[in-house]
Amino acid sequence: MSDDIAGILNEAEAKMTKTIEVTKEEFSAIRTGRANAAMFQGITADYYGTPTPLNQLASLQFPEARTIIVTPYDKGATAAIETALRESDLGVNPTNNGDNLRLVLPALTEERRKEYIKLAKHKAEEGRVAVRSSRANAKKAIEKLVKDKLIGEDEGVRAEKELEVLTKKAIDGVDAALAAKETELATV
Structure with missing residues (x-):
């Protein structure tokens, strides 16, 4: 595989990893029963x-x-x-x-817990959108390499499949963080 493709995939993976970290930071700012x-x-x-x-x-x-x-x-x-x-x-x-x-801190009411869960879901969706945006940028870069004939079409297809694997992994990471936060919020 070409160095250009490896660079594009590495950059996309780094951005997706950063997105997961930012989403987790945003989740930590959502109040649960404990002060932090x-x-x-x-x-x-x-x-x-x-x-x-x-x-x-x-x-x-x-x-x-x-x-x-x-x-x-x-x-x-x-x-x-x-x-x-x-x-x-x-x-x-x-x-x-x-x-x-x-x-x-007042004890969380059931209504407030539901509001916080809704907020967490919104933050998770923002994270998923950011991951998809990184995927779209990387996909455009790969397509440009194919169009400019710097790599073959087969190589481009393989790179896009790898990109999809990275994207799924990142979205699963966001979903796992959301599930953990929902569990934390639901615990009385």
């Missing part, structure tokens, strides 16, 4: 006029499964952090004791 740091990745607070990620403004501690203690590095940012947490989609109301903020 990934839940706070998308939260930014207005710090002296600049939207700043929460992890740059405060440390997070998890003394219990549903309790988080947020300790600001700068006490002047406490009010901004409190506002950002209250307005986030976590559904929490921070308690300010002067030194830090205490968050108690």
Whole structure:
């Protein structure tokens, strides 16, 4: 097989693997019954006029499964952090004791669990679309090699079959991550 085909397939596989990783990261930001740091990745607070990620403004501690203690590095940012947490989609109301903020995550209701599962399915579909996009780009590149007569048609067909195997593997990876997240969300 030509080096060009190997390069195209390797690049497609790398993009598909990255898509699976990104999808898993997006799943980790979806709240389950336990508190984790990934839940706070998308939260930014207005710090002296600049939207700043929460992890740059405060440390997070998890003394219990549903309790988080947020300790600001700068006490002047406490009010901004409190506002950002209250307005986030976590559904929490921070308690300010002067030194830090205490968050108690409410137990997930059945309705909220279903919303999160729906969100996870949406993120998984975005992952599948990204995988298919990588496949389409690689397929175009292979077809161009055949059209320009740099490789034979048989070689092009074999490369497309390999590409389909890579695509199926990547989509199965996204589906497996979705199944794990659904199980995690359904567990009470």
